[in-house]
Amino acid sequence: MKLQSKLLQSDSKLQCAYCQGTGKDRFGVMSALSSCPACQGRGYHWMTPPVVACAYCAHTGVSPTGTRNPCLACGGKGVHQRSPDAPLCENCGGTGRSRSGHFYCHPCHGSGRKLSYP
Template sequence: MQTITCAFCKGRGKDPFEIMSKEATCQVCGGRGKVTVAEPHVKCAHCQGTGVSPNSRNVCTACNGRGVMSVTDGKKVCPECHGTGRATESDLPCTKCGGRGVI
């Protein structure tokens, strides 16, 4: 979170249009002159927003990365990786964004 000057009243804390009265407080900041806003979220360039460190995804050992397993009557989706071919529990979090995917 970040505290910035209220753009509506320009930090004065008073209603800039003086509609109610000259002493009315700003509707946006409540007379404080500052507002707290969430910092903008930018997708992490290092992990492309996945939250996983690049090149840390290991191949599923149950299906050898194929995502399916051969059974007697055909093929079925691998129960370990759910068809992704990757061992999800071994993914390492991105070192730049801490695994959040955003900076």
């Protein structure tokens, strides 16, 4: 994935997935001038590698539950700090969703990857 290879080099300033780097609320729920609730108006997040795309929201930063809120699993960043070499989560099979499909997978926190591995 292009995102992973770019970010694995060093600490990186990653564009906010929720607001797409504008620093404004993606949906303008309160007003068109409202700051992004995920990045607090900065338009980016500092991330320390390694990272993987959020499996729960498919790297959009938007909650897949149909609400106009940041993803609960990644906080709107669109990524998780996990190794791309980590095995897939056994609980969700890498989908990032709980078995019911209505919430993120708790063991991997929606990343689709195991938190720790040998």
